[in-house]
Amino acid sequence: MTSYNLLILPGDGIGPEVAGEVEKLVAWFSNRGTVRFEVEKDLVGGAAYDASGLPITDETMQRALSADAVLFGAVGGPKWDGVAYDVRPEAGLLRLRKDLGLFANLRPAICYPALAEASALKREYVDGLNLVIVRELTGGVYFGEPKEVVTLENGEKRAVDTQIYTTHEIERIARVAFELARRRQGRVASAEKRNVMKTGVLWHQVVSEVHKDYPDVALEHILADNCGMQLVRNPKQFDVIVTDNLFGDLLSDVAAMLTGSLGMLPSASLGAEDLVTGKRRALYEPVHGSAPDIAGQGLANPLAMIGSFAMALRYSFGLVQEADLVEKAVANVLAAGVRTKDIAAPGAPTVGTAEVGDAVIREL
Amino acid sequence: MTSYNLLILPGDGIGPEVAGEVEKLVAWFSNRGTVRFEVEKDLVGGAAYDASGLPITDETMQRALSADAVLFGAVGGPKWDGVAYDVRPEAGLLRLRKDLGLFANLRPAICYPALAEASALKREYVDGLNLVIVRELTGGVYFGEPKEVVTLENGEKRAVDTQIYTTHEIERIARVAFELARRRQGRVASAEKRNVMKTGVLWHQVVSEVHKDYPDVALEHILADNCGMQLVRNPKQFDVIVTDNLFGDLLSDVAAMLTGSLGMLPSASLGAEDLVTGKRRALYEPVHGSAPDIAGQGLANPLAMIGSFAMALRYSFGLVQEADLVEKAVANVLAAGVRTKDIAAPGAPTVGTAEVGDAVIREL
Numbered sequence A, B: 001m002t003s004y005n006l007l008i009l010p011g012d013g014i015g016p017e018v019a020g021e022v023e024k025l026v027a028w029f030s031n032r033g034t035v036r037f038e039v040e041k042d043l044v045g046g047a048a049y050d051a052s053g054l055p056i057t058d059e060t061m062q063r064a065l066s067a068d069a070v071l072f073g074a075v076g077g078p079k080w081d082g083v084a085y086d087v088r089p090e091a092g093l094l095r096l097r098k099d100l101g102l103f104a105n106l107r108p109a110i111c112y113p114a115l116a117e118a119s120a121l122k123r124e125y126v127d128g129l130n131l132v133i134v135r136e137l138t139g140g141v142y143f144g145e146p147k148e149v150v151t152l153e154n155g156e157k158r159a160v161d162t163q164i165y166t167t168h169e170i171e172r173i174a175r176v177a178f179e180l181a182r183r184r185q186g187r188v189a190s191a192e193k194r195n196v197m198k199t200g201v202l203w204h205q206v207v208s209e210v211h212k213d214y215p216d217v218a219l220e221h222i223l224a225d226n227c228g229m230q231l232v233r234n235p236k237q238f239d240v241i242v243t244d245n246l247f248g249d250l251l252s253d254v255a256a257m258l259t260g261s262l263g264m265l266p267s268a269s270l271g272a273e274d275l276v277t278g279k280r281r282a283l284y285e286p287v288h289g290s291a292p293d294i295a296g297q298g299l300a301n302p303l304a305m306i307g308s309f310a311m312a313l314r315y316s317f318g319l320v321q322e323a324d325l326v327e328k329a330v331a332n333v334l335a336a337g338v339r340t341k342d343i344a345a346p347g348a349p350t351v352g353t354a355e356v357g358d359a360v361i362r363e364l
């Protein structure tokens, strides 16, 4: 029986609660006996900081490096607002992304017809929405140097962040987007600000160049501000959107909120394929954050986290049937009206985190 | 009779068409005889490039520097996609902003109840929406150096943009936001990415510091990605949003699109008050762009441009009654159902650019 090595990093806020429901699933699969997961659990973010003074320790990084997949909850919260910049909770996530080389972040924004009412947008604008944002995740302003605050002679402070992109960084993320579009509706929109930014100029150039290898995919260049607008005006016009780290951060949040089902959306962050083993490093995480306001109350929707586990089954472990099974169970649970507050129909009864997890297990 | 010096820069695309309707208004005020405008018109953007090889000439800049207010249409279009970066149409607008010192860009997003249907959002989310984005306009990644594309030894290219903010740049824009909030609902949301960017860390610090001078105003710090989300989830929670140049670009476009009335939204870009004369340099422009797809067809909605002129009357010329008069006329025209295609009710008849301008004049 094959055994897969899974590292679970619940993190902060609602992270541990939603991760707990995935542990139930893992146990279910292990009991079933056709597949075995070696599960390790560890700290990240504020929880790791509280325990060790670091948002992720070298030992945890070692575990992440040797895992077949990492399942990540969420990090951050007002509790750690005052900690030093270098050891803030988010630095743990950023180190994972960087040191695992997870340059490709896939963020689907899917509107479940059953949940379309929860969107602020009119049903016809979002019903059936199915787009993916392919966000570059290890470059740009997130990691460029200099990145500093200095005090000037006159006593003023001066802060600097540096956005850097090289040809190969843009090339590889463009390829991910084109490959993905091939297996979808065959359309890529590349978003940048080439009218203001030199990284946008290079982005536009390189994406156009890579496009020559994908003549069967339609490419549109769109300014990032206009992309934000178009996401609100008519989101269904998009299939795959490829963009840089910072624009991807903003645009994927806007796109996620359009669906009205933020608590439903998983994401995958992938590294390059290993030339020998054919494996990719991967981290899976829900699109929602740590939601400190509802943490610890058993109210969080675990479906985005469960969906992230399904993505891991599919993409990291090649367990396609098992992934289908989980996703089917989620759909059935939704159809049966078992819902946390965030996605409840007006006036309908709601259940807690554990009830949703249990319902998914029952469906399996 | 007081005379005011107005420079009109129609620019590209639908710019000249919508600016033409403002010229009618100017003529109407001049004929009326209580106020006189010295109007100059000049080229900017692609139109200027075609004429001179530059997106704005030194002579035009001189005119802008000595005008009481600049009225700007829009710049850019596919025609100039291939021109060199330094002389692209947008560089004309950026030079105006920088050389006039227009650090404060006020972008109201107002949803006219009569037009709420045009929004992709459900009526209850946007009806009565009235927020202002205060965008820093002369700093950040738009102007920081280095900003370049270099070729590396291995033949790859490397592009760099630099985001820089100093204490006083953040301080003065924060003051604009707090002052404005005082005259509105008294709430400021400050958006940055302090969890990732050092400029965000400084932004957060300085805004908190300036807030001490405005204890009567409520301040909330919000991450820029979450701000994008919240704009879609519940836009009416906001009063004034203050943010940097790049986030302001994106967030104001998202906010504008929420209203469903993009063709209705004016904006003002203001400089510092002159200590001697008490005057501020100012440029007024519609939030919409050059819309090359409908340019030259007489279809564009001139109301954002007319609203920008009303803002100039109010803020640069102190002609409050005249500004009220124009805004009243616009409201009446809307109420009478005289509408261009972008804001027409489904199935209702539409009119062209000139008809809307004429209708406003009739209402006056």
Ligand SMILES: CC(C)[C@H](C(=O)O)[C@@H](O)C(=O)O
Binding pocket: A076, A090, A093, A249, B195, B196, B225
């Ligand atoms: C937590 C934070 C560092 C992170 C980011 O900015 O990338 C988050 O917003 C995300 O989108 O995953």
Ligand SMILES: CC(C)[C@H](C(=O)O)[C@@H](O)C(=O)O
Binding pocket: A195, A196, A225, B076, B090, B093, B249
């Ligand atoms: C035309 C362009 C340079 C400009 C900007 O990016 O600031 C525009 O998008 C705007 O928002 O005024």
